[in-house]
Amino acid sequence: MIAGKKIVLVVTGGIAAYKTLILARLLIKAHAEVRVVMTHAATEFVTPKTFSVLTQHDVLTDLFSDQTQADISHIELADWADYMLVVPATANFMAKMVQGIADDAASSVVIARHTPIAIAPAMNLNMYQNPAVVRNLEQLKADGVHIIEPVVGDLAEGYQGKGRLPEPEDLYAQIEVLMERDLGTPVLTGKRVLISAGGTKEAIDPVRYIANRSSGKMGYALAQAAVQAGAQVDLVSTVQLPAPMFTNVIAVETADQMLAAMQAHFEQADIVIMAAAVADYRVANPANQKIKKDPDQKGLTLNLVENPDILAQLGAKKTHQYLVGFAAETQNLLEHAQAKLIKKQADLLIANDVSNHDIAFGSDNNEVTLLSKNDAPKHLPLTDKLTLSHQILEIIAAQMEE
Numbered sequence: 001m002i003a004g005k006k007i008v009l010v011v012t013g014g015i016a017a018y019k020t021l022i023l024a025r026l027l028i029k030a031h032a033e034v035r036v037v038m039t040h041a042a043t044e045f046v047t048p049k050t051f052s053v054l055t056q057h058d059v060l061t062d063l064f065s066d067q068t069q070a071d072i073s074h075i076e077l078a079d080w081a082d083y084m085l086v087v088p089a090t091a092n093f094m095a096k097m098v099q100g101i102a103d104d105a106a107s108s109v110v111i112a113r114h115t116p117i118a119i120a121p122a123m124n125l126n127m128y129q130n131p132a133v134v135r136n137l138e139q140l141k142a143d144g145v146h147i148i149e150p151v152v153g154d155l156a157e158g159y160q161g162k163g164r165l166p167e168p169e170d171l172y173a174q175i176e177v178l179m180e181r182d183l184g185t186p187v188l189t190g191k192r193v194l195i196s197a198g199g200t201k202e203a204i205d206p207v208r209y210i211a212n213r214s215s216g217k218m219g220y221a222l223a224q225a226a227v228q229a230g231a232q233v234d235l236v237s238t239v240q241l242p243a244p245m246f247t248n249v250i251a252v253e254t255a256d257q258m259l260a261a262m263q264a265h266f267e268q269a270d271i272v273i274m275a276a277a278v279a280d281y282r283v284a285n286p287a288n289q290k291i292k293k294d295p296d297q298k299g300l301t302l303n304l305v306e307n308p309d310i311l312a313q314l315g316a317k318k319t320h321q322y323l324v325g326f327a328a329e330t331q332n333l334l335e336h337a338q339a340k341l342i343k344k345q346a347d348l349l350i351a352n353d354v355s356n357h358d359i360a361f362g363s364d365n366n367e368v369t370l371l372s373k374n375d376a377p378k379h380l381p382l383t384d385k386l387t388l389s390h391q392i393l394e395i396i397a398a399q400m401e402e
């Protein structure tokens with residue numbers, strides 16, 4: 001979605017402005033056309049020259065001066081754009097956006113826009129928590145401005161807090177999602193998608209647990225693809241990966257917690273995808289204290305009990321939901337998956353062969369076969385998990401139309 005798009009990149013006067021140079025490079029590498037506008041304060045942190053060399057275009061910094069004037073005016077630039085970004089966005093610039101103040105080139109371009117816009121606020125923690133800034137952020141959201149949230153981390157002042165501009169690669173990933181949603185032809189607009197991701201963790205004692213090799217990457221890729229396709233996403237997750245915007249992440253650990261979270265969000269969901277790897281068994285009585293090695297005993301026996309079958313329980317109570325399960329198998333893949341489809345009352349079963357380490361668990365790529373009640377099995381060949389997720393969601397959207 002970024003390729004071929006005309007992006008106006010507004011840089012304002014924050015310490016993080018140096019990261020915008022790398023962001024500009026990433027956008028250009030993705031074949032976007034980038035034009036930069038800078039506030040006067042921004043030029044104190046990075047030079048227009050650097051942006052102009054990177055983008056191969058003049059940088060607009062001044063509304064009036066002929067000397068620094070770019071080859072295009074602020075109105076022409078606003079008309080030219082497909083998308084606008086403000087990175088970083090200072091507290092001052094956000095206040096100006098809220099009030100509609102247009103007293104320099106950057107604020108004039110922004111106020112003359114007809115495109116979607118995303119801003120990435122970055123500032124000191126105390127500035128970020130100031131009631132005026134909080135109020136302005138709320139107003140900007142209400143005005144339809146996308147906010148790319150700052151992250152918690154080391155601030156320029158030498159302490160930690162929320163206010164740090166995300167790294168350029170993370171900014172890029174968020175921008176990709178936003179542009180796909182705003183400029184693409186989303187197939188899941190208005191739909192609510194509930195996804196589970198990651199492997200469950202079942203406590204043995206306070207420091208040890210039984211886990212599995214699921215990385216959560218497939219669930220997160222599905223969440224990102226669903227957001228890009230226009231959906232609102234609830235993601236029940238056992239892992240801590242960066243979640244795409246518009247995703248409501250519900251953190252869980254155990255199968256019981258996952259079941260409760262899935263049930264809590266099930267009613268309002270249109271599509272439910274169980275991509276998590278749920279442990280079949282858990283320890284019957286996890287120890288309250290760390291289990292010590294007993295020199296008199298040769299081994300340790302754990303008594304396991306069965307976990308709830310989340311997919312089957314959701315299948316039994318579904319009304320309007322389109323229910324999708326995953327079958328991770330190491331042998332007789334399609335046979336087991338077909339049986340699971342029927343038994344769990346799923347609408348679609350995504351079968352993947354986890355005996356192949358080049359794909360599935362932990363890998364960035366996957367190859368799957370889709371099984372549904374009425375259609376013949378459909379093989380989706382090896383590709384990255386995000387592309388695969390888009391393919392899967394397109395098939396789901398088409399089947400829901402039928």
Ligand SMILES: Cc1cc2nc3c(=O)[nH]c(=O)nc-3n(C[C@H](O)[C@H](O)[C@H](O)COP(=O)(O)O)c2cc1C
Nearest residue numbers: 012013014015016039041042090091092093122123
């Ligand atoms: C060293 C230094 C670092 C600054 N960093 C930030 C910052 O990260 N975020 C912010 O909102 N303002 C920051 N400021 C304050 C802005 O530069 C100041 O509010 C300025 O008027 C913003 O102008 P602009 O919004 O037109 O770019 C910083 C100022 C200085 C001197």
